[in-house]
Amino acid sequence: MARTEINTLGEFGLIDHLTKAIELKNPETKYGVGDDCAVLSYPADKDVLVTTDLLMEGVHFDLTYITLKHLGYKSAIVNLSDIYAMGGMPKQITVSLALSKRFCVEDMEDFYEGLRIACEQHHVDIVGGDTTSSMTGLAISITAIGEVDKGKAIYRNGAKETDIVCVSGNLGAAYMGFQLLEREKQVYYKQIEEIERKRAAATDPATKAQLEQQLAQVAQPDFSGKEYLIERQMRPEARRDIILKLREHGIQPTAMMDISDGLSSELMHICKQSKVGCRIYEDRIPIDYQTAVMSEEMNMNLSTAALNGGEDYELLFTVPIADHEKIEQMEDVKEIGYITKPELGQMLITRDGNEFALKAQGWNPLES
C-alpha cells in the first residue's frame, strides 16, 4: 500500500489536501476552512449549541480493533449525538488531529473518509481545525456546533415528578461488542505468541519455515452471527431520526441526554440535576437478541451490560405523562419507568419485583 509521509506535505499542505474536496452545504456556514476562524450565520430565532470531545489513543480507542475510517466516523458521531441530546440539529464540526510519525497521509485520508460519511448523513459541514504532531499516538479533538429553536434546548434538569422515562433503540450492544473484540484480540495474540515461541525454539529450517507459514495463516476472528454487536461498537448512530420524530409528534421532552457512559450513570445525572428520583423497570429496558445471546455466552449479567455498558449513543429522555399515547405510537422508543419525588431515590425494579438503588458504574476515563 502507498505510504506518503506527512512531512512531505507539511501542516498547511495536509489540511489543504484533506479539506479541498469539502463542499459547504448549510446556509448557516458562511466560511469554512482556511482563515483564522470559521464564520457562521445563524438565524435570529435559533440558539447555538456547542459541544466538544477529546479522544486519545490508548484511552478512548484501540487501533488494533478499529480502522481509521471507522474512527473518523465514530469521532464525529459522538459529538453530533450531544447536539441531538439537546433537541438540536448539528450544522458544523471542527476537527483537530495530533499525529505521531506512525501515521501517513493515506491514514488521514481514511480518517477523513469516515468523517465525511458521518457529516453527509447528518448534513454537517467541516469548517475548520488544526493538524499537528504528537510525540506518541493519535489525539482527536472535535467540536460540533448546531442550532435549536430559541429557548427550546432540552437540558438535563427539567424532569418532573410523574414524567415518563424513555429510551430509544436498545442498550448494552456496544458494550458486548467491545467485550467480543477484546476477547478475540486476546485469542488472536495468544495464538501468535505460541507459534512465535515455537519458532524461536525450533532449530531445523524446515520446522521454522512451517511455523512461519502457520503464523501467516492465523485466522482473523470470525464474527458471524454477531455482526450487530461489532457494528454497534464500531459504527454507532446518532439519533437524528428520534429528534425529527419527536418534533413530528409534537413532543417536547422535559429532560434529555445521550447514553454514552451507561443508562444508570445518565439517569443519575438527570435525577441529580432535576432534583427528582426515578423508578426504572428492569424488564422494560430494551435489549437486542444478539446482546442477550452474547452475555449468556460470556457468562455476564445482561442487565448489568444494559445498565452500565456505555457507547450506545441512544437518547434517554423524560416526557410529561400526558404524552404517553404519543410515545406509544413512536417506533423504536420505549418507556422504561417514571420520575418520582427526590426522597424516593433512583430505584431499579428487577424482574422478580425486588428494588435496588441504581449505581453509576459508567466508564470513567480518569479512574484506573
Added chain:
Amino acid sequence: MARTEINTLGEFGLIDHLTKAIELKNPETKYGVGDDCAVLSYPADKDVLVTTDLLMEGVHFDLTYITLKHLGYKSAIVNLSDIYAMGGMPKQITVSLALSKRFCVEDMEDFYEGLRIACEQHHVDIVGGDTTSSMTGLAISITAIGEVDKGKAIYRNGAKETDIVCVSGNLGAAYMGFQLLEREKQVYYKQIEEIERKRAAATDPATKAQLEQQLAQVAQPDFSGKEYLIERQMRPEARRDIILKLREHGIQPTAMMDISDGLSSELMHICKQSKVGCRIYEDRIPIDYQTAVMSEEMNMNLSTAALNGGEDYELLFTVPIADHEKIEQMEDVKEIGYITKPELGQMLITRDGNEFALKAQGWNPLES
C-alpha cells in the same frame, strides 16, 4: 506541596471542582458547563466566529520552561487572538484536557487559574469541555467562539493593490525569549549533569555530601534585563485593544490575521489568498530594544528573528491607502509596506536597498 490524585475526584468530580467557581458574564451565554452542550444566544446582527487549537506536550510546550498557570493563560490567548484576527470579539471558550497520571488536582487548579485570568481580561466565559486521561503527557484542546457584525468578518483574502500593510506591537521578542529559555535550560542541565557525574564517581561520604549540597544550589537562570522577552514568550497578549482602536478610528481592514507562525509566513498567506504581491521594508519592521540586544548577544540575524520567529500574536493587516493618516494616529501600529500586483511577488526591501523574495520559514509542527 499538597498533591491530590485526580482519580480521587473522577472525571465529573474534577470538572465540577474546576468549574464551580465560574460565573457566566456574557448575555450571549445562556448555559455553560454541565449539560451535553453549551447553549449560546447571539443577536441577529452578528455572525458567529469559531476557532480551535490542539496543543500537545513536547510539541507545543515544554513544562520545564512554562508553569501550568502560564500555560493555561497562553492556551486561551492563542485562540482568542484568532477571533480578534477576524475583527471579532471572543465571548466563550471550551477547554478539553487529557492528563497523564503525572498531573494532580492542584496542577489543574493552576492551569485553570491561568485560563481564568485570560478569560477575565478578555470578557470570555468558559462554557464547557472535557477532561480525560492520556497515556503520556498533556493534551489541551481549546475552542473559542466569538461574534462580529454581520458581513464584517475580516478575511485573509481581501487585500488590494496599493493597500498599506500594518503590524501591531513589535516582532521577534517571543522567539528570542524562546531562544533564551532554551539556552538557559541547556546550561542548567549541563551543570546538574556534571555534578551528578562527580557525585557518582566520588567514594568518600564527605565529598558526596558536598556535591549533593552543590546540586541543591545550582542557580536558577537569571533573566534580569531580559524580562520582556520571557514575558512575550510565556505570557503573550491577544490584541483586543487594537481591534477596539480600529473601530474607534472607523478603519475596516481589508485583510487581517494574527502572527503566530512568523511575519513572512503570514504575509504569504494574505498574498496567496488575496492574489496580490507585497513590498515590505526591513527598516520599518517594529523590533523591541531587548530583542535587538539579545539577537546581538546570541549572534543571530535580527531580521530573521522578526520575520520568521512566531508566537508574537500581533496583528498583521492591510488597509486602503486612504486610511494612512488614521493609521498614523494609532499608537502601537506601524506601516511596514504595501500591497502590489501579484506578478511583482512578495518582496523584502533590506536596509541597504536590496530586494529579496520573502520566504516562509515559519514553524511547522509537522516537519522534522
